[in-house]
Amino acid sequence: MDARHRGITIRGNSAQIAFTYQGVRCRETISIPPTKAAQKELVLKRQAILYEISMGTFDYSKHFPHSRKAKEFRKTRADLYTIKEAMISWLQRNQTKLQKSTLQDYNSAIYYHLLPAFGELTISELTASKVKEWLSILPCSSKRKGNILIPLRQMFDELYHEEIIDKNPLQRVKNLPTKTREPEPFTQEEVTKILHELTGQAKNLIQFAFYSGLRTSELIALRWPDVDFENNRIFVTSAYVRGQFKTTKTKSGKREVTLQPQAKEALLTQQTFTRTQNQTVFHDPDTNQPWRDDQPIRKKVWIPALKKANIKYRNPYQTRHTFASMLLSRGEKPLWVASQMGHKDWGMIIKVYGRWIPQSK
Incomplete structure (x- = not known):
């Protein structure tokens, strides 16, 4: 291919597309028939990728769904990365640091409460109002509600400090006041x-x-x-x-x-x-x-x-x-x-x- 097609390397019945995304040099291989029409489509595909990257709309997994890089880059896109994906990944990374009883509590909060409620949302779709509305109908004590939110708070705090999100919606969700039980000591x-x-x-x-x-x-x-x-x-x-x-x-x-x-x-x-x-x-x-x-x-x-x-x-x-x-x-x-x-x-x-x-x- 001529200079107009730089970033594309033909290898028999496959081709490699090269581009830079988020400062990382990426190369992805795809299968194509050895025809000029297929090669022309390949050039258009790379141009589309470069345009989407420049506009900030590039979805790696959409273009290369089976790529290992796609999974990694997905984590940096708050508009694509689901809370379920982020939550499970967060738990796997942190489980060795947790006491056994704490891990059990987090698993219960995540799999019985948080994922059923928010798992299908992307990170960017979660808002403070959605969390508050959910808390208002959750049938448990204020203390329990606060405990259920702990892993979600920690995960979003981590996303914020890693600059994946610009604002942390959980910072606007205050724990509900808990009633201190009056002591009833025995005589x-x-x-x-x-x-x-x-x-x-x-x-x-x-x-x-x-x-x-x-x-x-x-x-x-x-x-x-x-x-x-x-x-x-x-x-x-x-x-x-x-x-x-x-x-x-x-x-x-x-x-x-x-x-x-x-x-x-x-x-x-x-x-x-x-x-x-x-x-x-x-x-x-x-x-x-x-x-x-x-x-x-x-x-x-x-x-x-x-x-x-x-x-x-x-x-x-x-x-x-x-x-x-x-x-x-x-x-x-x-x-x-x-x-x-x-x-x-x-x-x-x-x-x-x-x-x-x-x-x-």
């Missing part, structure tokens, strides 16, 4: 009644929960090496979530907790059950195996005990509230209580437990 009389209905390992677990303030996931992750009887303390370093040990959620969550007398008593009694068997302190008394999660505790231990004691149901997290209100009511400093609870500062203590803090005269 000392109620605690006594509940513990009276329990025996053995079940009693040790619930007694320790009331007097240590640990979250259930922290309780079932506690190991004997974390217990320091000599210095009257335990070390909270991990949580057991969905069958996996993980580090505490925040830096302040990793903490040293002073053993209250009743908590120490529960641990001393528990030694006879698990100290020589396994490093995990608390076990399911029915199987003598470590607890898998908090649900069996609630169903097999907590609910039956409250029913027998004829006490109004409150969830097991109220043992943590009971611990905090007990310490504050007896005059312990809020900052110290915050450290025992695993809060980074005492702001949360004042906000949630302010009415149990004695007023100074």
Whole structure:
């Protein structure tokens, strides 16, 4: 071919078209019959490609649907790249960085909520108003809605910083306000009644929960090496979530907790059950195996005990509230209580437990 046809190389029954797209030199091979008419069409095709590139409308996958480059360049076109494609790609790139429980949460949010709602849209088609409208009819709590949006927010933030999009619509979608449940701590009389209905390992677990303030996931992750009887303390370093040990959620969550007398008593009694068997302190008394999660505790231990004691149901997290209100009511400093609870500062203590803090005269 003559100079007018530069960028095209004929090779038997195929031809190679060369062009530059987004600063990258591209070469694509296509099959053509060895005729002048076919070669003329090839010249027109390259001219069309160059024109579309100059106008910013070039769709690589439309011209070369089977090209590996097409898949890569598609990712740079917000008007062509679908949210489904981007979301799945984002998850694959980031899954090794995520805790197992977090990955499960993201998979649930992505495949059960985000993709059915927005998967077929291109990146550029998603707007803040579409997300807000969808949230308004999503049948779950405000907190859950916020959690569902997390992977979508992270993906769009990444697209924005990579300059694939100029504006991030998720920045205009604020998380809905969540209602903070008012603490309903148990009275000392109620605690006594509940513990009276329990025996053995079940009693040790619930007694320790009331007097240590640990979250259930922290309780079932506690190991004997974390217990320091000599210095009257335990070390909270991990949580057991969905069958996996993980580090505490925040830096302040990793903490040293002073053993209250009743908590120490529960641990001393528990030694006879698990100290020589396994490093995990608390076990399911029915199987003598470590607890898998908090649900069996609630169903097999907590609910039956409250029913027998004829006490109004409150969830097991109220043992943590009971611990905090007990310490504050007896005059312990809020900052110290915050450290025992695993809060980074005492702001949360004042906000949630302010009415149990004695007023100074």
